[in-house]
Amino acid sequence: DGGITQSPKYLFRKEGQNVTLSCEQNLNHDAMYWYRQDPGQGLRLIYYSQIVNDFQKGDIAEGYSVSREKKESFPLTVTSAQKNPTAFYLCASSTGGETQYFGPGTRLLVL
Amino acid sequence: GENVEQHPSTLSVQEGDSAVIKCTYSDSASNYFPWYKQELGKRPQLIIDIRSNVGEKKDQRIAVTLNKTAKHFSLHITETQPEDSAVYFCAASWDSSYKLIFGSGTRLLVRP
Numbered sequence: 001d002g003g004i005t006q007s008p009k010y011l012f013r014k015e016g017q018n019v020t021l022s023c024e025q026n027l028n029h030d031a032m033y034w035y036r037q038d039p040g041q042g043l044r045l046i047y048y049s050q051i052v053n054d055f056q057k058g059d060i061a062e063g064y065s066v067s068r069e070k071k072e073s074f075p076l077t078v079t080s081a082q083k084n085p086t087a088f089y090l091c092a093s094s095t096g097g098e099t100q101y102f103g104p105g106t107r108l109l110v111l
Numbered sequence: 112g113e114n115v116e117q118h119p120s121t122l123s124v125q126e127g128d129s130a131v132i133k134c135t136y137s138d139s140a141s142n143y144f145p146w147y148k149q150e151l152g153k154r155p156q157l158i159i160d161i162r163s164n165v166g167e168k169k170d171q172r173i174a175v176t177l178n179k180t181a182k183h184f185s186l187h188i189t190e191t192q193p194e195d196s197a198v199y200f201c202a203a204s205w206d207s208s209y210k211l212i213f214g215s216g217t218r219l220l221v222r223p
Contacts, residue, residue, distance in 0.1 A: 031209050042200065042215045043155070050209050058210075090154060097209045099145055102154040 003027040004103035011108045021076045021106045023091030032074035033092040113138040117214030132217045134201035135183040141203040144184045149198045191221045
């Protein structure tokens with residue numbers, strides 16, 4: 001999991017603002033994922049991508065958007081339509097349907 | 112769709128005792144079952160996993176057992192230590208899905 005990086009570590013969002021969370025991996029993994037974790041809760045899948053230029057909605061995609069233009073990168077945009085964005089966001093990657101390895105996370109807070 | 116139930120939600124044990132966390136899955140096509148440990152404020156980290164062609168797997172003080180007929184799998188931690196205190200998540204997936212379905216997590220507290 002040391003090959004997955006997320007930035008920034010902390011991010012502050014103002015009302016009506018879109019913000020983008022970065023996720024990069026150098027593990028040559030095909031698949032990448034975004035999860036949301038609320039305090040004391042489990043992991044909920046936002047979006048995932050099996051290959052470049054393709055991605056699928058997870059369980060809680062509303063208010064979020066992604067792109068997968070490069071194999072190494074899978075940025076997540078939290079749009080103004082997401083009314084309760086405060087959470088810990090985790091990116092993960094895997095080879096096919098194998099083990100997922102997580103990045104260190106980004107903590108998003110609303111001002 | 113697939114659902115994974117995890118019990119208990121919290122578990123407190125004395126140092127040196129064993130801890131057992133149980134998960135039940137709904138989709139009989141599931142064939143891969145990883146366990147993750149998440150310390151406070153950190154990323155989940157894989158601690159052990161098992162595939163459906165194996166009934167048990169051990170790694171030092173950690174073991175996982177799988178009962179395909181009953182569709183449940185368990186994490187066993189022996190000789191617990193304070194550093195085992197964390198939240199543990201089970202998950203399930205099947206080959207073509209690319210998706211892991213996570214349990215709700217178990218908060219383990221090991222009392223010194």
